[in-house]
Amino acid sequence: MVDVREWSRADTVPFLRVPTADDDKYSRGVVAVRTGSNAYPGAAVLGVEAAWRTGAGFVRFVGEGRAADAVIARRPETVAAADIGSTRVDAWVIGSGTSAAHRSWDEDRALHDILAGTAPVAVDAGALDLAPKATAPLVVTPHAGEFARLRARLGLNAGSSGDRAADAAEVAALLSATVLLKGATTLIAAPDGSVTNVTGAPGWLATAGAGDVLAGMLGALIATNADAPLDEVAAAATWLHGYAAALASGAADGPGHPIVALDVAEAIPAAIEDLLS
Incomplete structure (x- = not known):
């Protein structure tokens, strides 16, 4: 059995950076997002929205087609261009709303x-198959089905051993990366074998697109906490994600009500304000 640490509200607060008079849009964190597709442009919108709402000072979108159009229609302050060029990037978010089976050569x-770069990368959904060959600092964010496929790709038993924490720690060690295994209880495993769990998110958060929001939040917190351990940043993003969902659904004060993923993204500022007050 793996010892598991419980993450808390108090643990999350230090990762919420309040800008000062000396900050500018770059010092507040630059997030580059390569997500979404013509089939799933909404994933790009949700991730970009969440990155902005979590406090990034600059968000750059490098996807194309319908995804880029949808992002700019929703968030015109986003810089959308396929070529990053010399733009500084503090964190990447990739894979949400994409499929490895339909990935073009250029996208690959x-x-x-x-x-293969040096900036940390949050790897979601359709880019998880590329994680085993990555050299950049990584946080991979699979749900249960994606996690089983990732284990199989690594030559491990794809089925659960019954100990999710041990399974996540095993993958984290093989990838030399942080594993954020999503679920009702989300587990965050670091390459050194330590595991953290995050609980308390309302059941209403089990809705399409919620993972895309989490990926954008994770990118923003990585970008604004450059010197922090990635597993701790991932735990903070996960806790904040659940708390924003609780506020959006009304579950913080009662049984709550149905929400959609964009509701969660829009509740992030209020969640941050409450934690900082």
């Missing part, structure tokens, strides 16, 4: 370049 090449 671009993702490999990102994963």
Whole structure:
């Protein structure tokens, strides 16, 4: 059995950075997002929205087609261009709303370049298959089905051993990366074998697109906490994600009500304000 630490509200607060008079848009964190597709442009919108709402000072979107159009329609302050060029990037978010089976050669090449870089990368959904060959600092964010496929790709038993924490720690060690295994109880495993769990999110958070919001939040907190351990940043993002969902659904004060993923993104500022007050 693996010892598991419980993450708390108090643990989350130090990762919420309040800008000062000396800050500018770059010092507040630059997040580059390569997510979404013509089939799933909404994933890009949700991730970009969440990155802005979590406090990034600059968000750059490098996807194309319908995803780029949808992002700019929703968040016109986003810089959308395929070529990053010399733009500083503090964190990447990739994979949400994409499929490895339909990835073009150009997209594959671009993702490999990102994963061979030095900026930390939040890897979601359709880019998880590339994680085993990455050299950049990583946080991978699979749900249960994606986690089983990732284990199989690593040559491990794809089925659960019954000890999710041990399974997550095993993958984290093999990848030399942080594993954020999503679920009603989300587990965050670091490469050194330590595991943290995050509980308390309302059941209403089990809705399409919630993971895309979490990926954007994670990118923003990585970008604004450059010197912090990635597993702790991932735990903070996960706790804040659940708390924003509780506020959005009314579950913080009662049984709550149904929500959609965009409701969670829009509740992030209020959640941050409450934690900082």
